[in-house]
Structure formats: structure tokens, C-alpha cells
Amino acid sequence: MVLIDYVKxxxxxxxxxxxxxxxxxxxxxxxVLRYYAWKRGEKPFDPDMIKPRERDLLRLxxxxxxxxYQVAIGEALGLTVDYYVDIFCRMARxxxxxxxxxxxxxxxxxxxMGLIPLMVEGIPGMAPMVAPEAAHRFIDVAENAGYPxxxxxxxxxxxxxxxxxxxxxxxxxxxxxxxxxxxxxxYLPIEQAVGVPVHRVDFPWNVYEPRAAEYCLKEVERMxxxxxxxxxxxxxxxxxxxxxxxxxxMQEATMELWELMKARPCPMGGMLHPLSYTAYQVCPGTxxxxxxxxSILQVARDNHKEGRGLVPxxxxxxxxxxxxxxxxxxxxxxxxxxxxxxxxxxxxSYDHYPLIDTSSEASMMRDLVEIMAKPPMARHTRGPVENFxxxxxxxxxxxxxxxxxxxxxxxxKNMRAALGILRDxxxxxDIPLLIIDHDVFDAxxxxxxxxxxxxxxFMDTVMRDD
Amino acid sequence: xxTASWADRLTAEGEDRAxxxxxxxxxxxxxxxxxxxxxxxxxxxxxxxxxNTTTTETADSYLGLFNCSYTRAMLEAILEHESGWMDGFVxxxxxxxxxxxxxxxxxxxxxxxxxxxxxxxxTHEDAREWYFEELVQLRNALEEHFDLSxxxxxxxxxxEACNENRRLLASLNELRKGENPPITGEDMQRAVVASFSxxxxxxxxxxxxxxxxxxxxxxxxxxxxxxxxxxxxLDDPAYVRVxxxxxxxxxxxxxxxxxxxYEHAVGTDSDPLKAIAVRYLEKTPCPRMFDAYPDRYMxxxxxxxxxxxxxxxxxxxxxxxxxGIEGNxxxxxxxxxxxxVLRLEREYALGGVGQxxxxxxxxxxxxxx
Numbered sequence: 091m092v093l094i095d096y097v098k099x100x101x102x103x104x105x106x107x108x109x110x111x112x113x114x115x116x117x118x119x120x121x122v123l124r125y126y127a128w129k130r131g132e133k134p135f136d137p138d139m140i141k142p143r144e145r146d147l148l149r150l151x152x153x154x155x156x157x158x159y160q161v162a163i164g165e166a167l168g169l170t171v172d173y174y175v176d177i178f179c180r181m182a183r184x185x186x187x188x189x190x191x192x193x194x195x196x197x198x199x200x201x202x203m204g205l206i207p208l209m210v211e212g213i214p215g216m217a218p219m220v221a222p223e224a225a226h227r228f229i230d231v232a233e234n235a236g237y238p239x240x241x242x243x244x245x246x247x248x249x250x251x252x253x254x255x256x257x258x259x260x261x262x263x264x265x266x267x268x269x270x271x272x273x274x275x276x277y278l279p280i281e282q283a284v285g286v287p288v289h290r291v292d293f294p295w296n297v298y299e300p301r302a303a304e305y306c307l308k309e310v311e312r313m314x315x316x317x318x319x320x321x322x323x324x325x326x327x328x329x330x331x332x333x334x335x336x337x338x339x340m341q342e343a344t345m346e347l348w349e350l351m352k353a354r355p356c357p358m359g360g361m362l363h364p365l366s367y368t369a370y371q372v373c374p375g376t377x378x379x380x381x382x383x384x385s386i387l388q389v390a391r392d393n394h395k396e397g398r399g400l401v402p403x404x405x406x407x408x409x410x411x412x413x414x415x416x417x418x419x420x421x422x423x424x425x426x427x428x429x430x431x432x433x434x435x436x437x438x439s440y441d442h443y444p445l446i447d448t449s450s451e452a453s454m455m456r457d458l459v460e461i462m463a464k465p466p467m468a469r470h471t472r473g474p475v476e477n478f479x480x481x482x483x484x485x486x487x488x489x490x491x492x493x494x495x496x497x498x499x500x501x502x503k504n505m506r507a508a509l510g511i512l513r514d515x516x517x518x519x520d521i522p523l524l525i526i527d528h529d530v531f532d533a534x535x536x537x538x539x540x541x542x543x544x545x546x547x548f549m550d551t552v553m554r555d556d
Numbered sequence: 557x558x559t560a561s562w563a564d565r566l567t568a569e570g571e572d573r574a575x576x577x578x579x580x581x582x583x584x585x586x587x588x589x590x591x592x593x594x595x596x597x598x599x600x601x602x603x604x605x606x607x608n609t610t611t612t613e614t615a616d617s618y619l620g621l622f623n624c625s626y627t628r629a630m631l632e633a634i635l636e637h638e639s640g641w642m643d644g645f646v647x648x649x650x651x652x653x654x655x656x657x658x659x660x661x662x663x664x665x666x667x668x669x670x671x672x673x674x675x676x677x678x679t680h681e682d683a684r685e686w687y688f689e690e691l692v693q694l695r696n697a698l699e700e701h702f703d704l705s706x707x708x709x710x711x712x713x714x715x716e717a718c719n720e721n722r723r724l725l726a727s728l729n730e731l732r733k734g735e736n737p738p739i740t741g742e743d744m745q746r747a748v749v750a751s752f753s754x755x756x757x758x759x760x761x762x763x764x765x766x767x768x769x770x771x772x773x774x775x776x777x778x779x780x781x782x783x784x785x786x787x788x789x790l791d792d793p794a795y796v797r798v799x800x801x802x803x804x805x806x807x808x809x810x811x812x813x814x815x816x817x818y819e820h821a822v823g824t825d826s827d828p829l830k831a832i833a834v835r836y837l838e839k840t841p842c843p844r845m846f847d848a849y850p851d852r853y854m855x856x857x858x859x860x861x862x863x864x865x866x867x868x869x870x871x872x873x874x875x876x877x878x879x880g881i882e883g884n885x886x887x888x889x890x891x892x893x894x895x896x897v898l899r900l901e902r903e904y905a906l907g908g909v910g911q912x913x914x915x916x917x918x919x920x921x922x923x924x925x
């Protein structure tokens with residue numbers, strides 16, 4: 091009832107709510123049915139028992155895989171969407187507590203403040219997977235409103251939704267100068283369209299500089315003061331400690347998973363990466379975040395214990411750098427099925443932070459600030475190019491990879507400008523490098539088939555893989 | 557007067573003087589690089605341009621086609637030595653393109669002196685402290701690399717010369733307020749380019765002469781409308797000439813190789829390096845700076861009114877995200893304010909002149925001029 095009243099008051103909220111619900115139902119129903127079919131010993135499970143949705147992500151991501159993998163992926167997806175639905179229910183009760191945050195601002199502090207965090211790019215980020223035509227529509231809205239066609243399609247989809255008034259109205263907005271100029275600048279028209287206070291966090295260009303930590307800490311303290319004014323009360327440090335401890339549990343599971351991924355054969359598939367990344371962006375420090383991390387870990391543990399790889403005949407191990415093409419959500423699966431290629435690590439999910447030291451307020455803030463200042467992608471696109479390359483070559487060695495896939499999103503000016511340096515660096519190290527041209531959210535620029543065709547050419551000519 | 561030949565003579569004189577005096581030329585790429593520190597005895601600051609670069613084949617193999625053509629032209633010019641070899645390069649981490657231009661320059665040419673300043677996005681006390689420290693490191697690196705001593709005295713001398721240059725440019729700019737301005741936008745652009753490319757000792761004397769000459773001359777120039785030109789980095793007087801050939805007179809500007817570079821003097825009554833840090837963070841900001849749009853917008857509106865502007869042209873370099881977005885916001889807000897606005901997208905090298913003229917003529921007609 092609360093939700094119905096809320097939607098009556100803010101009719102635009104129905105769109106993102108519907109979108110999250112549709113993903114939830116599409117995913118969960120199949121995962122649960124498969125789970126029970128497996129439990130009853132009905133093998134092999136026939137996915138055609140249920141008529142799949144046209145672009146059923148679970149089918150794309152786990153078809154033909156062991157049932158426990160299907161369940162883990164289904165559960166992770168379902169929990170992520172559950173979290174969104176929960177956010178919508180909470181904002182229905184307390185619409186004045188809704189805070190929009192940009193994708194690189196972690197929501198822990200917003201949560202600890204008793205406010206409701208909604209990652210602005212989160213719902214638009216789902217659009218291309220649930221309904222590609224929706225992403226196209228919002229891109230067109232932004233371009234028709236005069237914003238550049240060469241702007242990254244992520245802020246374009248977001249801007250399109252905001253300009254159409256499709257996101258529930260916030261009380262305030264948090265954003266930053268990371269990871270790129272396009273995302274950062276898009277908050278000016280967002281600010282004008284929404285008309286609420288915006289707080290921008292200034293992270294230094296090179297966050298690895300020794301004095302950057304103190305500067306970032308002061309910036310985050312300013313952000314907290316801003317939120318305290320919005321909330322009307324101070325930050326509850328005990329609550330923040332609880333959240334940080336839950337985040338630590340999630341992080342411990344993730345770190346163990348990253349260790350297991352080094353094994354040959356690799357015990358998990360590439361799909362865990364977007365799920366892990368999304369969980370850290372959307373619901374870190376929550377019971378749901380822990381369950382997502384632990385359910386994926388459990389599958390990896392079981393496989394590793396049995397010496398079993400997710401791909402039966404593992405032939406290649408890839409590191410994927412750059413922005414994953416959301417337009418082609420089955421890319422990891424396809425690489426695994428077509429070439430026996432496991433994507434052992436990707437830029438976006440490579441978290442390697444120390445656990446948050448919750449023994450004092452100072453240590454907790456220090457570690458949280460480090461997480462805010464150095465998230466994946468942001469730490470790679472800022473600072474000298476060594477920041478972009480360092481993690482990549484470290485991972486290449488650590489995970490015994492045999493090729494690098496650079497997903498070169500066309501309008502990511504920052505990463506595209508590093509491709510020449512990346513190419514030279516890979517040649518020096520004799521590392522096979524596949525650069526995939528694509529647009530992260532706009533399949534009209536490069537279609538999923540166009541992306542796969544680039545892979546085929548590379549595998550045929552460079553890797554000589556027939 | 558013919559400012560083209562004035563600028564040519566001045567360039568030759570400036571380069572002769574630099575050679576004779578053994579001055580090292582330090583190229584910089586952003587209006588947030590303090591030219592004072594690069595204008596101490598033994599050095600002179602030169603804002604990097606590549607006016608003769610029309611194609612960028614070599615640079616394109618490093619910087620992507622979605623990077624702005626300014627950065628691609630700069631890399632091409634340096635790799636081809638088109639603009640003559642510089643003795644050093646100083647960047648700011650101003651935008652994604654500049655940051656990666658720095659990386660690619662180091663990777664491809666590895667110049668012996670190449671620095672990048674971590675420029676904050678805010679202007680509060682901590683940001684000033686941060687930027688001050690960046691400037692201390694730049695000064696120390698220059699001293700060490702070029703075997704110089706850059707103390708307060710040297711910095712004060714450079715501040716004085718740069719402030720004088722700003723004062724002269726502001727005086728010249730002031731003349732554009734008149735009903736029949738004695739200089740065109742193209743002339744003004746030449747004076748600005750010369751000012752930020754040559755040793756101040758040469759350019760300041762020449763600017764003083766230029767002002768004296770134009771102040772006393774009689775002018776009767778025909779034009780259809782007075783316009784303000786704003787937007788991305790623009791260093792090419794020929795671009796302004798195209799606008800003026802189409803019938804507009806550019807009487808005011810709002811871009812970083814124009815008035816934004818010479819507004820605001822550096823304070824002279826405190827520690828010189830601190831005063832420099834304050835001036836550069838508090839000058840009229842670039843769109844990459846946080847929370848400054850309202851001030852930037854009000855400045856443009858005030859300048860437009862002060863200079864009797866009838867229409868505003870916003871030019872944005874293709875692939876520049878900050879100006880690409882803000883240009884649109886500016887356009888919407890200025891139209892709401894009642895200003896006719898024309899938005900032009902462009903590349904660094906001048907091109908598409910015929911189309912551009914047609915659009916400007918149509919704009920002037922739509923304004924009823």
C-alpha cells in the first residue's frame with residue numbers, strides 16, 4: 091500500500107520499479123525451478139520447461155552449466171534485484187531520505203546516515219540487458235536534447251532517464267570527478283533538471299600520491315557534513331561500524347574467490363565478475379551483499395575441492411580490461427562455450443582493498459576513504475598510465491593468463507587514449523592483445539554479433555584457434 | 557593596422573631575443589599552468605599550439621579518434637617537430653584528453669623535462685595548499701633540471717611582467733566596448749596568442765605600442781552584429797576571421813586562450829608562490845572546475861551586457877565532454893535569458909569554412925541583423 095501511495099505521488103517511479111521487478115521475476119523463477127528440478131534428481135534439467143523471456147539473462151548466462159552454478163548465478167541476480175526492490179519500498183515509506191549517488195561513490199556512509207542510497211546509473215545500467223530498445227530510447231532523448239553523440243552512453247542513458255523524469259526524485263545528489271569527464275560533467279544538467287543540492291567529491295588526479303589520502307579524507311568529511319545537514323543528525327558511527335564489518339565479510343569472501351580463480355582449471359566462470367562488481371556498487375555492507383559474495387564463493391570452493399573447472403576443457407585464460415560490453419550480456423558464456431576461454435579477472439571487479447579496520451573511528455574512516463578513492467576503473471583512468479597498466483600486468487602473471495581482451499568502449503576517451511601505449515606494452519611482453527571496439531550500452535554502434543565477430547577474427551588469426 | 561604582420565614581426569623578434577639571451581622555451585597546455593613560474597630569468601613560457609598541423613596520422617596511432625583534435629594535433633606537432641623543439645613541457649591534469657596526452661608524450665618522445673600538475677577541482681583552503689605544493693615541486697624540478705635559482709625575487713619579477721601583460725591585454729580588450737571598436741576579434745586573438753607564446757619583455761613593449769596606435773586611429777568598420785565568442789580552447793585567429801568575414805564582429809570572448817587567460821592579476825603582497833596558487837585556482841574557472849557554473853554563467857551574461865553583445869556563439873571542440881555538456885547547458889540558459897545563441901562544433905584545425913559561414917549568416921539573419 092505504501093508503494094502504491096508513493097507511485098501515485100511520484101508516477102515516474104513506476105518505470106524503474108517495473109524494470110527491477112521484471113528482472114527479478116525473470117531470473118528468480120527460472121533459478122528456483124531449476125534448483126528444485128536438480129534436487130529431485132531430474133537430470134538433465136530441460137530449460138524449455140519454462141518458456142524463457144526473450145532476453146532471459148539467466149538463460150544467457152548459465153545455460154548448459156552445472157545446476158549449482160545456475161542456482162548461484164540466479165541467486166546473485168535475484169538478490170541484486172531484491173535489493174533494488176527493497177530500496178523502492180523504503181523510499182516509498184521515506185521519500186525525503188532518498189539520495190542519488192554516482193557509481194563510484196560507495197553507499198556505506200549514506201546507509202549509516204539512515205538515508206536511502208540509489209545509484210543513479212544502476213537502473214539505466216540494467217536497461218540494455220532487460221530491454222536494449224529502452225537504452226536506445228534514452229540515448230536518443232539525451233542526444234535530441236543537445237548532448238553530444240560522442241558522450242559515453244552510460245551518462246547518456248542516465249541523462250535520458252532523468253530528462254524524461256523517470257527516476258524517483260531525490261533529496262540530494264552525491265557525485266565526484268571519477269572516473270571520467272563525461273560522467274562528472276553530466277551532473278550539471280542532472281542538477282538543473284532535478285533541482286536539489288549536489289555535493290561533489292574532489293579526488294586528486296593521482297590517488298596513489300602519499301598526500302592524497304589526507305586530501306581525500308577531508309573531502310569525505312565534507313561529504314559527511316553535507317549529508318548530516320540533509321539528514322538533520324550526525325553520522326551514526328556504531329551503525330557505520332556494523333556496515334563496515336558486513337562489508338569486510340563480503341570482502342573476505344571475494345578475496346578468497348579471487349585466490350581460487352588463480353587455480354587451473356578455473357573453478358568459476360566469467361559471469362561472476364559483473365555480479366560481484368554490481369554487488370559492490372549497489373549493496374556493499376548489507377546482508378544481501380554478503381549472500382551474493384558467499385553464494386558465488388561456495389560454488390567455486392566446491393569445484394576447486396573436486397579439481398573441477400567450470401569450463402570442462404579449459405583452453406584459454408583471459409584478463410578483460412576496459413568496460414564490459416553490456417550490449418552483449420552473454421559474452422563471457424560465449425567465450426567459454428565457443429573457445430574454452432575463461433575470463434579469470436576483469437578490471438571492474440578487481441577489488442584488492444585491505445579489510446576495513448573497525449577498531450577506531452579514525453581507522454575506519456581512513457580505510458573507507460581508501461575504498462572510495464581507489465575503486466576499480468577510477469584508479470585505472472586517473473593518474474599516470476602506469477595505474478592503468480600496473481594492475482593488468484600484475485593480474486596477467488598472477489592468474490596465468492594467455493591473452494588480454496581490451497573492451498574498448500568507443501566514447502571512453504580516457505581508456506581509448508591509452509590503447510597505443512597498451513599495444514606497445516603488450517608487444518614488449520609478447521602478450522596477445524585483442525582490442526574489441528564497442529559501445530558499452532548502444533548495440534546500434536556495434537551489435538553483439540559484431541563484437542563476437544571481432545573475437546572470431548582474433549582467435550582465427552592470432553591465437554590460431556579453429 | 558595589419559595585426560597579422562605585427563604578429564609575424566613580433567614572433568621573429570621574440571624568437572631572436574630568446575636565442576640571443578639563451579632562454580629555454582617551456583611549452584604548456586592549459587590556462588591553469590602558471591606561466592609566471594615558467595617566465596623567470598632563463599626561461600620563457602609558450603602556450604602550445606600547432607597551427608600548421610592539419611593531419612594527425614602519427615598521433616592517431618596513439619591517441620584515439622575519439623580524443624579531441626587539439627591533443628592529437630599537439631602530439632603530432634611534437635613528434636614531427638613542426639613547432640620547433642621545446643625545452644620542456646608542463647601539463648595539468650585538466651581533462652581526460654590532456655592527461656593521456658601527457659602519458660603518450662612521455663611514451664613516444666620521452667622529453668627530458670615533462671611535468672604534470674595535479675589540479676584540484678575545488679578552490680577551498682585544502683585545494684590551495686595542494687596546488688601550492690604542486691607548484692613547489694614544479695619550481696624545484698625546474699631549478700634542478702635547468703640549473704636555475706627560482707627564489708622569491710625571480711618569481712616577483714615574473715609576476716610583475718605577467719601582470720603587466722594582463723593589464724595591457726585588458727586595456728586592449730576594453731577598446732572593444734566602443735560603438736565602433738578599433739580592433740577586430742581576430743586582431744585581439746593575435747595579440748593574445750603573441751602574449752602567451754613569446755617572452756614577456758618583447759610582447760609587453762609591442763602591446764603598449766599597439767594600444768597607442770589603435771587608440772588614436774580612426775575606424776569605420778562595417779558589421780552586422782556584435783557577438784561574444786565562447787567555448788573550448790581556441791588559439792586560431794583565422795577561426796575568428798571566418799566569423800567576422802560572415803558579417804559579425806567578435807567584441808568579447810569567453811574561452812581559455814582569450815580573456816579567461818588574462819583576467820585576474822596575481823597578488824603582490826604575499827608569498828609569491830602562494831599568491832600564484834591562489835590566482836590560478838580563483839581565476840574565472842574552466843568547466844572542469846566544481847560548483848562554478850553559476851559564476852561562469854553570470855560572468856558571460858555580464859560581459860555580454862557590458863560589451864553590448866547582440867548574439868552569442870558557443871564553439872565546442874568535438875569530443876570535449878566538459879564543453880560538450882556545458883555548451884548545451886549554456887545554450888539553454890542563455891536563450892532563456894533572451895540571448896540569441898549559435899552553437900558550432902569544430903575541430904582544432906580550421907575546416908568546413910563555407911558551411912560555417914552559411915550558419916553564421918543564417919544566425920545573423922535570424923537575429924534580424
